[in-house]
Amino acid sequence: MSVLITGGSGNLGGALVQHFLNSGTSVTTTSHLGSTPVGATSIAIDLSRPGSGEELALRLAAEDFKVIIHNAADQSVAEIAQQDSQAIHAMLSTNLASIAEFTSAWARSKKVPESIIGISSVEAASARPGHALYGASKAGLSAYLRTAAVELAPARVNSIRLGLMDRAGLSEQWPTGVQAWERAVPTGRMGTSADLIQAIEYLNAASWVTGAELVLDGGLSATAGW
Numbered sequence: 001m002s003v004l005i006t007g008g009s010g011n012l013g014g015a016l017v018q019h020f021l022n023s024g025t026s027v028t029t030t031s032h033l034g035s036t037p038v039g040a041t042s043i044a045i046d047l048s049r050p051g052s053g054e055e056l057a058l059r060l061a062a063e064d065f066k067v068i069i070h071n072a073a074d075q076s077v078a079e080i081a082q083q084d085s086q087a088i089h090a091m092l093s094t095n096l097a098s099i100a101e102f103t104s105a106w107a108r109s110k111k112v113p114e115s116i117i118g119i120s121s122v123e124a125a126s127a128r129p130g131h132a133l134y135g136a137s138k139a140g141l142s143a144y145l146r147t148a149a150v151e152l153a154p155a156r157v158n159s160i161r162l163g164l165m166d167r168a169g170l171s172e173q174w175p176t177g178v179q180a181w182e183r184a185v186p187t188g189r190m191g192t193s194a195d196l197i198q199a200i201e202y203l204n205a206a207s208w209v210t211g212a213e214l215v216l217d218g219g220l221s222a223t224a225g226w
Helices: 011-022 052-059 085-109 132-151 175-184 193-205
Strands: 002-005 026-031 041-044 067-070 115-121 156-162 213-216
Touching: 002 011, 011 026, 011 193, 052 085, 067 085, 085 132, 115 132, 115 193, 132 156, 156 193, 193 213
Parallel strands: 002 026, 002 067, 026 041, 067 115, 115 156, 156 213
Antiparallel strands: none
């Protein structure tokens, strides 16, 4: 079994790469900044560049992946008045356009994987100051993958709508946000890489689930918000 995971040098991406490596899976990942777990094949590429998704597909043309996980993301925070053209296009490329480019090129190769999963966000459906562009890019990703599920069958294409995920130092760096989240969600905590891994394992195994978005937010969507 072979898996492609974009964004393997980040907190969640690194955990996903390590999980699949531990299960004996061959893992290819992309990395723009930082290192990836030992044992994975790492492709250095900047997905914020126009055309980078198609370039990635061409560089991996000899591969045949069973699972593709689109995890790489630009999570920059900026109010609307502070966003310039370069920042706007970089985020849209990383979070949406590069995925569309890669998927289009991969579809033309006719090497259909069993499972494609995109990592979306609760901000795709909920407004938060400073996150307008991020939320818009993730909403676009969710919509794109729903249609991909129809066009790319028998590949199963799904997304995961992630809530606030824990990482080292986050509680110290952003105490007010973390506390607000933990007060708002029924589970009383942030998500972890283990939670995401469980969700991905489910979607990879669920043979009758496609075109769906699995909400992984600790129950936030059942509340009035945070």
